[in-house]
Amino acid sequence: MARPLSAPRPSVRTTISPASVMLLGDSGVGKTCFLIQFKDGAFLSGTFIATVGIDFRNKVVTVDGARVKLQIWDTAGQERFRSVTHAYYRDAQALLLLYDITNQSSFDNIRAWLTEIHEYAQRDVVIMLLGNKADVSSERVVRSEDGETLAREYGVPFMETSAKTGMNVELAFLAIAKELKYRAGRQPDEPSFQIRDYVESRKKRSSCCSFV
Numbered sequence: 001m002a003r004p005l006s007a008p009r010p011s012v013r014t015t016i017s018p019a020s021v022m023l024l025g026d027s028g029v030g031k032t033c034f035l036i037q038f039k040d041g042a043f044l045s046g047t048f049i050a051t052v053g054i055d056f057r058n059k060v061v062t063v064d065g066a067r068v069k070l071q072i073w074d075t076a077g078q079e080r081f082r083s084v085t086h087a088y089y090r091d092a093q094a095l096l097l098l099y100d101i102t103n104q105s106s107f108d109n110i111r112a113w114l115t116e117i118h119e120y121a122q123r124d125v126v127i128m129l130l131g132n133k134a135d136v137s138s139e140r141v142v143r144s145e146d147g148e149t150l151a152r153e154y155g156v157p158f159m160e161t162s163a164k165t166g167m168n169v170e171l172a173f174l175a176i177a178k179e180l181k182y183r184a185g186r187q188p189d190e191p192s193f194q195i196r197d198y199v200e201s202r203k204k205r206s207s208c209c210s211f212v
């Protein structure tokens with residue numbers, strides 16, 4: 001009797017060193033909630049407890065048959081912890097820079113964050129700009145186009161997200177993981193990867209536009 005042919009198993013390669021991803025942005029923009037939504041699929045509502053210093057969580061994601069271990073650093077947005085967090089910038093391979101679409105100053109401060117990033121982070125660090133709290137469209141003060149324009153000026157990918165509903169949260173980390181895997185070693189048959197095109201083609205947009 002002929003033995004059934006079993007399909008070859010796709011090989012899963014593990015990246016050797018964990019990829020370090022940092023969450024940055026003003027206090028209260030939702031960095032901790034963003035991380036918890038990605039890690040546990042839950043939303044921390046209620047009393048806001050500001051992060052003290054820096055904290056991290058690990059999560060392994062599989063992209064294109066490779067396991068990428070992300071070590072995600074949640075930083076305190078408060079000014080008084082800035083010197084603590086600066087020390088970690090150098091080791092980060094990717095930075096998720098968040099503002100809150102309901103808070104104008106968190107958006108206005110993005111340029112200052114980018115200046116700090118250029119001062120303290122690696123030159124080739126992957127940066128993504130995220131406009132968080134997209135679920136609260138009734139309180140929106142930052143237009144989506146303004147986020148897009150700023151991101152284009154700095155040549156970084158951009159999405160609006162919600163740590164509450166989960167909108168675009170996983171996509172942000174998957175795009176980062178794909179970019180870092182691609183940089184770590186492109187396979188001979190692998191097509192080139194453009195993180196901005198990838199994000200543009202997959203991101204969900206806020207359905208409501210009550211802001212004019």
Ligand SMILES: Nc1nc2c(ncn2[C@@H]2O[C@H](COP(=O)(O)OP(=O)(O)OP(=O)(O)O)[C@@H](O)[C@H]2O)c(=O)[nH]1
Pocket residue numbers: 025026027028029030031032033034044045046047048049050051052075076077078132133134135136161162163164165
């Ligand atoms: N509606 C809504 N609320 C959010 C969202 N993300 C965070 N929040 C709320 O915003 C507040 C601040 O969230 P955090 O995640 O603690 O903010 P943070 O950026 O980590 O703040 P620091 O630790 O001080 O830097 C909390 O009350 C959250 O419940 C979101 O996507 N939508």
